[in-house]
Amino acid sequence: MDPSAANNPELLRFLNEEQQRVMMNEAVAKLTSVCWDKCVTSAPGSKFSPSEYSCLTHCAKRYADMSMVIIRSTQSKK
Numbered sequence: 001m002d003p004s005a006a007n008n009p010e011l012l013r014f015l016n017e018e019q020q021r022v023m024m025n026e027a028v029a030k031l032t033s034v035c036w037d038k039c040v041t042s043a044p045g046s047k048f049s050p051s052e053y054s055c056l057t058h059c060a061k062r063y064a065d066m067s068m069v070i071i072r073s074t075q076s077k078k
Helices: 003-007 009-039 050-076
Strands: none
Touching: 009 050
């Protein structure tokens, strides 16, 4: 990278936003994988069973809650 580019606030903001977007996409992919493997035990049909739906909902909420705890913890250490 050009040394003068490192001082460009627009470029730095863009890079930060892209990094956050990548992290969000990775988190969604991980959430999908973990919760799918845990909750969907049979070949999926056109709808989730009530137990699969409930499991997926709770799994996603727990994952999101823990992600926020981790993010807050790492931000407070900066």
